[in-house]
Amino acid sequence: MISIFSLKVKIYTLAALLRSVFSSALSTDIGGRYVTWHPEETMAVVLNVDGSSFGNPGISGFGGILRRNDGSWLYGFAGNVGISTVIHVELLALYYGLKAAWE
Numbered sequence: 001m002i003s004i005f006s007l008k009v010k011i012y013t014l015a016a017l018l019r020s021v022f023s024s025a026l027s028t029d030i031g032g033r034y035v036t037w038h039p040e041e042t043m044a045v046v047l048n049v050d051g052s053s054f055g056n057p058g059i060s061g062f063g064g065i066l067r068r069n070d071g072s073w074l075y076g077f078a079g080n081v082g083i084s085t086v087i088h089v090e091l092l093a094l095y096y097g098l099k100a101a102w103e
Contacts, residue, residue: 044069051089060084062093
């Protein structure tokens, strides 16, 4: 079993590596960004999910939406987890989204 200290060191090391790799992609510009979505031309259902945590761990929740290939809404979901970590709620969002898509 890996110790908590060893796990913490590995996470901080990876975070530092990611910061150094993506530092040129980071911007301090807080201006707006336009986001577009291009519909699929085939029959498809699109799943978008997100998990969020105020702190890590902290008060957490997740949500998602299933859309048809033309962008119209099929199903939405959200959940409150209480105190959890970001990765946990991200995975819960994916789990519940895939479960909804299967059903």
